[in-house]
Amino acid sequence: MRYELYYWPSIPGRGEFVRLALEEAGVTYIDVARRSGRSGGVPAMERFLDDAKLAGAPFAPPFLRAGKLIIAQTANILLYLGPRHDLVPRSEAGRVWVNQLQLTIADFVVEIHDVHHPIAASLYYEQQKEEARRRSKYFRTERIPKFLSYFEQALSAGGRRRHYLAGATRSYADLSMFQLVAGLRYAFPRTMQELEPDCPGLVGLHDRIAERPNIAAYLASPRRIAFNQDGIFRYYPELDG
Amino acid sequence: MRYELYYWPSIPGRGEFVRLALEEAGVTYIDVARRSGRSGGVPAMERFLDDAKLAGAPFAPPFLRAGKLIIAQTANILLYLGPRHDLVPRSEAGRVWVNQLQLTIADFVVEIHDVHHPIAASLYYEQQKEEARRRSKYFRTERIPKFLSYFEQALSAGGRRRHYLAGATRSYADLSMFQLVAGLRYAFPRTMQELEPDCPGLVGLHDRIAERPNIAAYLASPRRIAFNQDGIFRYYPELDG
Numbered sequence: 001m002r003y004e005l006y007y008w009p010s011i012p013g014r015g016e017f018v019r020l021a022l023e024e025a026g027v028t029y030i031d032v033a034r035r036s037g038r039s040g041g042v043p044a045m046e047r048f049l050d051d052a053k054l055a056g057a058p059f060a061p062p063f064l065r066a067g068k069l070i071i072a073q074t075a076n077i078l079l080y081l082g083p084r085h086d087l088v089p090r091s092e093a094g095r096v097w098v099n100q101l102q103l104t105i106a107d108f109v110v111e112i113h114d115v116h117h118p119i120a121a122s123l124y125y126e127q128q129k130e131e132a133r134r135r136s137k138y139f140r141t142e143r144i145p146k147f148l149s150y151f152e153q154a155l156s157a158g159g160r161r162r163h164y165l166a167g168a169t170r171s172y173a174d175l176s177m178f179q180l181v182a183g184l185r186y187a188f189p190r191t192m193q194e195l196e197p198d199c200p201g202l203v204g205l206h207d208r209i210a211e212r213p214n215i216a217a218y219l220a221s222p223r224r225i226a227f228n229q230d231g232i233f234r235y236y237p238e239l240d241g
Numbered sequence: 242m243r244y245e246l247y248y249w250p251s252i253p254g255r256g257e258f259v260r261l262a263l264e265e266a267g268v269t270y271i272d273v274a275r276r277s278g279r280s281g282g283v284p285a286m287e288r289f290l291d292d293a294k295l296a297g298a299p300f301a302p303p304f305l306r307a308g309k310l311i312i313a314q315t316a317n318i319l320l321y322l323g324p325r326h327d328l329v330p331r332s333e334a335g336r337v338w339v340n341q342l343q344l345t346i347a348d349f350v351v352e353i354h355d356v357h358h359p360i361a362a363s364l365y366y367e368q369q370k371e372e373a374r375r376r377s378k379y380f381r382t383e384r385i386p387k388f389l390s391y392f393e394q395a396l397s398a399g400g401r402r403r404h405y406l407a408g409a410t411r412s413y414a415d416l417s418m419f420q421l422v423a424g425l426r427y428a429f430p431r432t433m434q435e436l437e438p439d440c441p442g443l444v445g446l447h448d449r450i451a452e453r454p455n456i457a458a459y460l461a462s463p464r465r466i467a468f469n470q471d472g473i474f475r476y477y478p479e480l481d482g
Contacts, residue, residue: 055398056338059345059391071337073344075316080337096312096321097297103314103347104300110351118359118372120379131359131372138361150300157296 004065011231025085136239155201178209183233252472266326377480396442419450424474
């Protein structure tokens with residue numbers, strides 16, 4: 001099956017969690033909004049968002065077209081791709097755990113975004129800078145440590161350090177964790193420098209994912225979109241303490 | 242199987258989405274933190290949250306114990322219960338759609354909570370009242386209408402008004418939608434009075450769910466926790482415009 005991914009063309013954002021899964025699986029996909037021509041670009045994506053008669057319409061990007069199915073919500077897309085492309089354990093317990101992790105990552109991603117947009121997504125950062133600065137203090141000192149220590153602990157459940165979050169084999173949650181660590185390093189370099197010594201497992205996981213052949217090739221390709229000041233992970237020094 | 246639900250005992254919160262599914266399904270469950278005695282109360286819940294060696298540990302309540310499995314994240318719990326208790330369609334497309342809706346409801350729930358806590362969950366409302374008031378303006382005029390009109394449209398995909406979000410039969414997403422409408426009416430009565438004429442489908446859905454025998458019996462029982470000023474849905478007149 002040839003997948004079509006629909007996501008904003010200029011940011012890694014939530015679409016990147018899906019891209020990493022597709023790339024690791026080595027499947028063919030079209031990144032529709034990044035394609036030029038009549039069948040590409042943002043209008044090709046907005047067609048689905050504005051279609052009042054579409055069954056299963058997405059609330060927001062990313063969404064994936066897989067044959068007749070249109071699948072929205074990042075964790076839902078990954079839940080669909082996981083078993084089809086060997087990106088989750090075979091056991092039910094393993095799949096429940098990976099989805100649980102992915103939803104916790106999604107919660108963290110909302111908080112990361114809302115640090116620079118605590119008042120409204122429709123306002124510019126500059127219009128909510130003061131509130132952002134206030135929120136960032138709690139985010140840096142309470143939320144980042146809480147999430148990272150949870151994920152670090154998830155890597156060593158039962159007391160033994162594991163290579164991946166669901167055991168010996170990588171799952172899509174590991175790919176998302178790679179992106180999370182990379183994004184936090186971009187957005188909060190000082191904070192991460194302080195916190196990373198406390199989460200050696202996550203740092204190791206990040207490096208192991210980056211070195212996987214398909215991921216390494218992807219990261220070196222023009223398909224990978226660099227972090228920038230329009231996405232979820234943005235670098236504002238004043239928010240980094 | 243006898244389920245054990247773990248959630249804060251004094252608020253409906255996210256636990257309520259799980260309770261509604263268990264009640265509608267008519268299955269036996271123990272609401273552990275609401276039980277008195279040595280095996281109940283909040284300590285019985287915190288035992289799982291503080292256990293650094295527990296595999297599959299939850300990041301936060303609610304979580305469900307089902308035999309050996311511990312399942313956290315509301316949408317993940319519902320995904321697990323759905324096919325076991327006839328709370329989702331049989332088709333894959335139907336299940337993908339219900340999970341997609343549930344995750345969009347979860348996104349909305351985060352925004353609803355953050356209206357009264359835009360700076361930090363660890364601060365009191367009174368400590369972030371000014372920011373909350375500013376955020377509430379955008380929430381009332383942009384976000385509530387956007388989410389409600391999306392869900393209203395989801396009820397009439399393809400142009401025909403449907404009884405339930407996934408077609409002719411109720412799913413767990415419909416139960417959650419009932420709770421969402423009820424909670425918004427509690428927290429934003431003025432705003433909802435203005436908006437409800439634009440979403441007759443959702444109002445009808447709310448009423449249909451409330452009248453289902455198991456749900457009606459549950460709502461009239463002491464097991465149902467009333468909305469109050471500690472949960473996700475809180476009534477602060479100054480945030481209702």
